[in-house]
Amino acid sequence: MVSNHVIRQLSAYGHGELTPRESAEVGAHLMACSRCRSEFEEIKLGIKLAEQLPEISAPDSLWADLQLLRDAQARDRDDVILKPQSKKLNLWQPRFAAIAAGLLLIIGLGAFWFSRNQIRPSWEVARLDGTPTIGSSAISDKGRLGVGQWLETDSNSRAKIEVGSIGQVEVEPNTRLRLLQTQPTEHRLELAHGKMSARIWAPPRLFFVDTPSAVAADLGCAYTLEVDDQGGSLLRVTTGWVALQLKDRESMVPAGAACQTRPGIGPGTPYFEDASESFRTALAKLDFESGATDRSKTLESLLGDSRVRDTLTLWHLLARVEGVERAQVYGRMAELAPPPAGVTREGVLALNQQMLDTWKDNLESSWGDYSSPAMKALKKVWTSGLGRVHRLEGKR
Amino acid sequence: MEHGAAMPAREGPQVDERTIEACRQGDEEAFRLLFERYKDRVYSIAVYHFHGNESDANDVTQQIFLKLLTTIGQFRGDAEFTTWLYRLVVNACIDEQRKRRRFLPLGETTQVPKATNRTLQEKHFARGEIADSVRTAITELKPKLRLPILLKYIEGLSYEEIANVLSCSKGTVASRLNRGHKALAKRLAYLRDQVV
Numbered sequence: 322m323v324s325n326h327v328i329r330q331l332s333a334y335g336h337g338e339l340t341p342r343e344s345a346e347v348g349a350h351l352m353a354c355s356r357c358r359s360e361f362e363e364i365k366l367g368i369k370l371a372e373q374l375p376e377i378s379a380p381d382s383l384w385a386d387l388q389l390l391r392d393a394q395a396r397d398r399d400d401v402i403l404k405p406q407s408k409k410l411n412l413w414q415p416r417f418a419a420i421a422a423g424l425l426l427i428i429g430l431g432a433f434w435f436s437r438n439q440i441r442p443s444w445e446v447a448r449l450d451g452t453p454t455i456g457s458s459a460i461s462d463k464g465r466l467g468v469g470q471w472l473e474t475d476s477n478s479r480a481k482i483e484v485g486s487i488g489q490v491e492v493e494p495n496t497r498l499r500l501l502q503t504q505p506t507e508h509r510l511e512l513a514h515g516k517m518s519a520r521i522w523a524p525p526r527l528f529f530v531d532t533p534s535a536v537a538a539d540l541g542c543a544y545t546l547e548v549d550d551q552g553g554s555l556l557r558v559t560t561g562w563v564a565l566q567l568k569d570r571e572s573m574v575p576a577g578a579a580c581q582t583r584p585g586i587g588p589g590t591p592y593f594e595d596a597s598e599s600f601r602t603a604l605a606k607l608d609f610e611s612g613a614t615d616r617s618k619t620l621e622s623l624l625g626d627s628r629v630r631d632t633l634t635l636w637h638l639l640a641r642v643e644g645v646e647r648a649q650v651y652g653r654m655a656e657l658a659p660p661p662a663g664v665t666r667e668g669v670l671a672l673n674q675q676m677l678d679t680w681k682d683n684l685e686s687s688w689g690d691y692s693s694p695a696m697k698a699l700k701k702v703w704t705s706g707l708g709r710v711h712r713l714e715g716k717r
Numbered sequence: 718m719e720h721g722a723a724m725p726a727r728e729g730p731q732v733d734e735r736t737i738e739a740c741r742q743g744d745e746e747a748f749r750l751l752f753e754r755y756k757d758r759v760y761s762i763a764v765y766h767f768h769g770n771e772s773d774a775n776d777v778t779q780q781i782f783l784k785l786l787t788t789i790g791q792f793r794g795d796a797e798f799t800t801w802l803y804r805l806v807v808n809a810c811i812d813e814q815r816k817r818r819r820f821l822p823l824g825e826t827t828q829v830p831k832a833t834n835r836t837l838q839e840k841h842f843a844r845g846e847i848a849d850s851v852r853t854a855i856t857e858l859k860p861k862l863r864l865p866i867l868l869k870y871i872e873g874l875s876y877e878e879i880a881n882v883l884s885c886s887k888g889t890v891a892s893r894l895n896r897g898h899k900a901l902a903k904r905l906a907y908l909r910d911q912v913v
Binding site: 328329330331332333335336338360363364366367368369370371372373374375376377378379380383384386387390391394420421424427 | 733735736739744746747749750752756757758759760761764765771775778779782783786847848851852854855866867869870871875876887891892894895897898899900901902903905906908909912
């Protein structure tokens with residue numbers, strides 16, 4: 322049983338108003354408590370909405386209206402604070418021009434000082450090998466990666482980033498990445514090319530990595546992500562789950578599985594890395610060679626090579642193929658792991674969301690070892706984040 | 718008049734102690750500088766507080782700056798100028814609201830919040846649509862939930878600064894913001910995919 326819920330602190334947590342210790346306590350509680358996690362989702366949405374609130378420009382006439390009001394007040398009463406109307410200021414007099422110039426100089430210097438000295442959100446970066454750079458400056462031992470700044474490694478250098486208090490990212494050689502955002506409600510990197518490994522111990526959906534062909538949404542996990550020069554990427558998950566997304570196309574990738582992405586297409590279908598070579602080759606063809614003439618043979622080959630564990634791939638494929646192909650995929654899945662009660666062939670072929678989810682829940686035990694109580698609890702945390710990943714539901 | 722996109726807190730030139738001191742001495746140009754620095758934020762709070770009614774917001778904003786002009790001599794610098802200013806703003810809005818209640822017994826909720834200017838929406842429809850919905854939802858919050866939201870998101874104040882302006886504790890600010898955020902999320906749940 323989870324005690325001491327943190328619901329009252331969630332806005333302060335989201336705004337970074339808590340002390341580091343309080344923030345860590347709230348983060349740890351969120352990992353364990355589904356009720357508070359659900360509340361935090363609502364608070365985060367409220368914060369995101371409030372951030373859309375536009376400032377409204379005052380009408381240009383406001384100053385003139387104010388002057389009229391002052392004049393009227395001055396006529397009616399004798400308690401005007403400023404100089405009498407009879408001594409109206411002539412702003413073109415040299416002394417006023419000098420004052421204005423002085424004020425402008427002070428403001429300019431103040432703005433310059435402010436821009437140089439204000440505290441910008443940043444992450445600590447430690448050099449592991451060689452000479453990584455932030456912007457154009459080499460890191461000696463440690464540095465800070467600010468929002469908007471690029472971190473680059475050459476062929477001999479590596480670096481480690483502390484992702485706030487929620488995890489670590491190791492940056493491999495020949496990599497270029499940028500910090501886009503860091504707030505308690507969202508941490509976001511852009512990986513332009515190269516390779517990074519992430520270990521995140523935060524509640525689901527706080528850490529994102531944008532690549533040229535998909536967004537990796539962390540669901541509490543460890544993984545590596547590699548982007549090639551063409552913008553394609555390869556995700557390999559070692560712990561937990563990661564969701565890959567591009568517009569309406571999503572893939573959920575558990576530990577032991579991988580997923581490729583391509584520019585303009587998005588994430589392919591996830592597969593377990595211990596699947597046969599022929600299975601993976603056929604899958605790549607189905608995912609990324611839309612004009613393939615031997616598509617039906619390729620699908621037959623893939624289905625023939627599939628094991629019970631590969632229902633991860635087949636379950637995703639259900640929504641990515643149509644007609645006869647979908648029926649073929651269903652048939653093979655039913656052979657490998659018959660659908661549970663309440664899940665019908667017609668429902669699955671019609672992509673009934675509830676039936677698909679029920680079947681997925683049933684299949685998950687074959688996708689990973691969730692037998693221990695600890696793993697069961699973690700699985701609950703991970704998978705509770707799956708269905709609510711941005712645009713994941715209802716668009717398969 | 719245009720609606721600016723949600724802007725980072727405290728942009729623009731900083732008003733320093735010399736400017737404030739010059740205002741206290743009756744320096745017209747310094748007061749104009751102060752006015753230019755804060756007019757949009759003061760006006761924004763007034764517009765949102767008065768349910769999008771720009772005429773009321775205009776009147777209250779003028780009253781606020783007039784009061785600022787006549788009372789700035791009382792500002793002793795023992796608090797942040799912004800705290801002092803926003804306390805003026807909040808008090809003026811609440812006072813005006815009380816006055817209007819006397820004459821409008823049906824209460825504020827009978828007024829229909831209107832989008833006051835659609836220029837931005839025409840240029841950036843999707844974003845404008847969200848902003849429009851948020852604006853409407855904000856104006857429909859209870860005043861005690863609305864003011865902390867406005868001070869946080871329009872003025873960019875910290876919880877402590879909001880607490881000083883509203884003369885309450887940080888815990889109260891946190892609690893009201895929590896309730897405000899939840900009310901917004903509930904009312905505008907259909908926008909989740911567009912903002913998350």
